[in-house]
Amino acid sequence: MSDAMELFREIPLRRGDRMGVPIVETVLPNEQERLQILSIHSDNMKENSFLCAEELRLEELASRTKNFNRAELEALVESAKQFAVIRSWQNFDSIKVTMNDFLEALDKVKPAFDDAISALELFRPNGMLDCGERHAHVLATVKTFAQKFKKSERTPLLTCLLEGPSGSGKTALAATIGIDSGFPFAKIVSAENMIDRSEYRKCALITKVFDDACKSPQSVIILDDIERLLGYLHIGSFSSMVLETIIHLLQRTPPQGSKLLVIGTSSITVEDLKLMKLLNAFNVHLNVPALSPTDMRQVLEPLDVFDSADINNAITALNAEIPIKRLLVMINMAQRGGKGAHMSKGHQKIQLSYFYKCLEMTNTFSNVS
Ligand SMILES: Nc1ncnc2c1ncn2[C@@H]1O[C@H](COP(=O)(O)OP(=O)(O)OP(=O)(O)O)[C@@H](O)[C@H]1O
Known part of the structure; x- marks a missing residue:
């Protein structure tokens, strides 16, 4: 007899934390790897006679689970089993997981990576218009850095500051780089998430994002509107505690096996960024200009x-x-x-x-x- 309770084991998805963007902790498997993972699970189910083997189209499932990490593929399998259990509630002796159960599970289980990308998409609601050569140059430069960084075995941390006048499109560019990087952990740290927080709490929240990122092999963090994170009014009037925390995190090497790309955006003048020792805390800085x-x-x-x-x-x-x-x-x-x-x-x-x-x-x- 099938053990229905065994089938009903839940695997919780790791969903959003305080900053509102989900955490994804593993590298995303490619289609071939997803097929292997799903095959292992289907073999287990076959052994336990839970599977309606003829029906399952593993290749189709592997192709439809783009952006699922390993844990989420497991969650998908568990969800399909739950659908099978619910369907067979009158006769637990003959529970069989079918392709249809998997298709229903696909509607329910969504990869956290998609949420992370959707969160970045909110920062470029109009899409990306061509803003001329200088913007294109910034985008191409940082993208090239990001791709080289991704492949490099020696560099665990790359930090890049986009500075320029307010409204010049820095966040939209940073979000685009984050989306195109394909890094499975992507998160924006913005002042909107920190309204009414004490300095101490802000520091804790920012540090937590960096700590979470270090659990993933490849991450991108966008530190948006640094002046707003600092409560910056003018030089001499900002939170030095938040500044020190940011500078420390920008220089903290991620643990072995983890790669972190940080993109900061700021409208503070280059002179003031220098005085605050923020400019040199980043590996590179690029100017995002107003339109000529x-x-x-x-x-x-x-x-x-x-x-x-x-x-x-x-x-x-x-x-x-x-x-x-x-x-x-x-x-x-x-x-x-x-x-x-x-x-x-x-x-x-x-x-x-x-x-x-x-x-x-x-x-x-x-x-x-
Ligand atoms: N290339 C682009 N194509 C279309 N819209 C854009 C582009 N760049 C920016 N925008 C839009 O312009 C507005 C301002 O962009 P964004 O927030 O990126 O600027 P910013 O430099 O980060 O501003 P701030 O310094 O005030 O934070 C947003 O609504 C954004 O969607």
Whole structure:
């Protein structure tokens, strides 16, 4: 007789911690490895006569479990067993796990890695527009570092600071690098998670993220808006306890078998970052600039929100340098007003006169126009 209680053993998923992003502790197996793991489990089930062997399509399951780690594959198997038990509740003698039980389990068990990626996706809600050569250079440089770092056997820690004016797109770039890195542990440390926390508590929370990351072979941590983590108002007015903690963590070598990529973002000036000894705490720093007129064109042309005859005037009317965030806000505002109430891409264009009005209202009008 099948032991129903044995089948019903639960394997809890390791789900989110205080920072709201899940912890993933192992390297993600590839499709072949997933097939092997699932085969081992199905063999065990066959031995115990729990499996409806003819029906199970292991290759299909291996291909549909991208981003599942080993523990999550086990959780999937356990969940399929639970579905089989529930289905057979009137006759526990003949419990058989079928492909259908696995398909139901796939709806229930989700890989934590997907949650981690979704958490990063929230920081680039509009996707990534081409912001010109200088942004592309920053992205390509850090991505190359990350890929080399991933392969290197000698470097356990790489830290990179993206500095530049507020709204220039630093967090969106950092999130993109985190997503594309493919590191199974990815987490953003941001001030939003720390509102009303004491200095001591902030330090403990930040340290915990680094400690958790060290349990994974490959991790990426984004320290977002460092000035907000520090409560920075100006040089001389910030939490030195949080600063010391961050500097210490940026220099703490992860344990053997663990690799950590840290990407910081900050709008503090390079001079102040130097004075705070924060600039040198990172291995590299790159500037994420506001958009130049050439960059603005790069953004505006594909968006197709202006008549081509108006684009030059629109760019001339903008300040010589404008962060991507501000440009997007201006476009959004102008799209909602003017003669035609709402417009969608490719249909009605922004009225230049209304665009000027928006710039005036928000003090974004170029001094030279
Ligand atoms: N390449 C891009 N394509 C589309 N939208 C972008 C791009 N870069 C940034 N944005 C958007 O601009 C806004 C500001 O970006 P982000 O938060 O990354 O800037 P930031 O430099 O980190 O700002 P802050 O210094 O204020 O934290 C966000 O809404 C973001 O989605």
